[in-house]
Each structure stands twice: as structure tokens, then as C-alpha cells.
Amino acid sequence: MKKSTGYAILSSQFLFFLLLPIWLRLTNYLHVAVVAVVWFILSASCLFIVYFISKQTIKISKFMLHIVSSLYSFSLVILLYVRPGGQNGGAINLQPFKTIRFFLSGNVDPLVAFYNLVANIILFIPFGIYYTYCKTNPSWKKLLPYAICSISLIELIQYLSKRGSLDIDDLFLNVLGVLLGFFITPLFQKVIVVKS
Numbered sequence: 001m002k003k004s005t006g007y008a009i010l011s012s013q014f015l016f017f018l019l020l021p022i023w024l025r026l027t028n029y030l031h032v033a034v035v036a037v038v039w040f041i042l043s044a045s046c047l048f049i050v051y052f053i054s055k056q057t058i059k060i061s062k063f064m065l066h067i068v069s070s071l072y073s074f075s076l077v078i079l080l081y082v083r084p085g086g087q088n089g090g091a092i093n094l095q096p097f098k099t100i101r102f103f104l105s106g107n108v109d110p111l112v113a114f115y116n117l118v119a120n121i122i123l124f125i126p127f128g129i130y131y132t133y134c135k136t137n138p139s140w141k142k143l144l145p146y147a148i149c150s151i152s153l154i155e156l157i158q159y160l161s162k163r164g165s166l167d168i169d170d171l172f173l174n175v176l177g178v179l180l181g182f183f184i185t186p187l188f189q190k191v192i193v194v195k196s
Contacts, residue, residue: 012046128181
């Protein structure tokens with residue numbers, strides 16, 4: 001194992017366990033799988049940062065990219081549709097920025113506000129990165145309709161299944177995350193090399 005890999009693993013695990021009380025608080029609002037998702041994002045981010053700074057690369061196969069993406073997507077489906085008891089879904093908000101203003105008002109638990117705003121962006125960044133790695137000629141103009149349709153479907157299913165709400169602001173934030181992933185992919189390509 002490379003020294004930089006060991007450093008990235010140790011630092012990410014230290015940070016994860018240091019902030020474990022925060023991650024566990026999220027399980028009051030979300031499925032316990034949120035802890036695994038946070039662990040994955042934190043570990044991958046630390047690994048990327050260490051390799052980026054040290055100008056090293058990680059080579060993975062396209063097959064492995066598909067596997068990791070599928071596991072991540074499955075975890076996200078659990079977060080979106082399996083909630084702790086006592087939460088009522090089925091609400092609808094079609095007024096742009098209403099929910100965003102509510103979470104920025106300061107009248108909400110800061111952790112809940114953070115999750116609903118920042119995490120709604122961060123959790124969808126990997127999909128923009130995945131798209132860019134998989135397409136021969138990736139274009140944000142081609143990605144945008146896919147992102148809007150896919151996330152609209154997610155929102156609709158949440159609403160119909162009463163496992164969440166249909167919220168235009170979630171759509172905005174999630175699509176922003178996908179597009180952000182697309183635009184930061186050149187940074188990732190300096191570290192992660194996908195072999196055909």
C-alpha cells in the first residue's frame with residue numbers, strides 16, 4: 001500500500017469517528033444507511049485530496065466504476081425511500097425557493113438545515129462525475145435533461161409512495177449537484193484514470 005493511501009485512509013477514518021455523533025444524529029431523520037453513505041463520501045474525498053495534492057493517480061476498470069456507482073445508487077435509494085417511523089410524507093411544494101428560504105431562516109435544527117440544503121447537492125455530485133466518465137463526448141446540455149427527468153421521477157415516487165415530499169427546491173439542488181459533478185470531473189480525471 002502506498003504511503004499516501006495509508007495517510008488518506010487514516011485521516012478519513014479519524015475524521016469520520018471524530019464526527020460520529022453528528023452522523024448518528026442524522027439517523028433520527030434518515031435510514032441508518034446514511035452513516036455508510038457519509039463514510040463512503042468522506043473516505044473517497046480524503047483519498048482524492050491526498051492523491052491530488054501528491055499528483056498521483058488511481059487506476060480502476062470501467063466495470064469497477066459501474067459497481068461502485070451501483071452500490072452508491074442503491075444506498076441513496078434507501079436514504080430517499082426508507083425513513084424512520086413517525087415521518088409523514090406526501091407533501092408537495094411547487095413554489096421555487098420556499099423550502100430553501102425556510103431552511104435558511106434559522107428556525108430549523110442546523111443539522112437538518114445542512115442536510116436538506118448542502119447534502120441535497122453533495123449527494124448528487126457523483127452522478128455528474130459518473131456520467132462524464134462513461135460518455136465518449138459528455139456535454140452538460142445532454143446531461144441536463146437526463147438529470148431533470150430522473151430527479152423529477154424520484155420526487156414523484158417519493159410523493160406517491162408517501163416516503164418523502166415532492167419539492168421543486170429538491171429538484172433544483174439535486175440537479176445543481178449533478179451539474180457540479182460534471183464540471184469538476186476534470187479535477188477527478190487528474191487522479192482517477194478509468195481503464196476500458
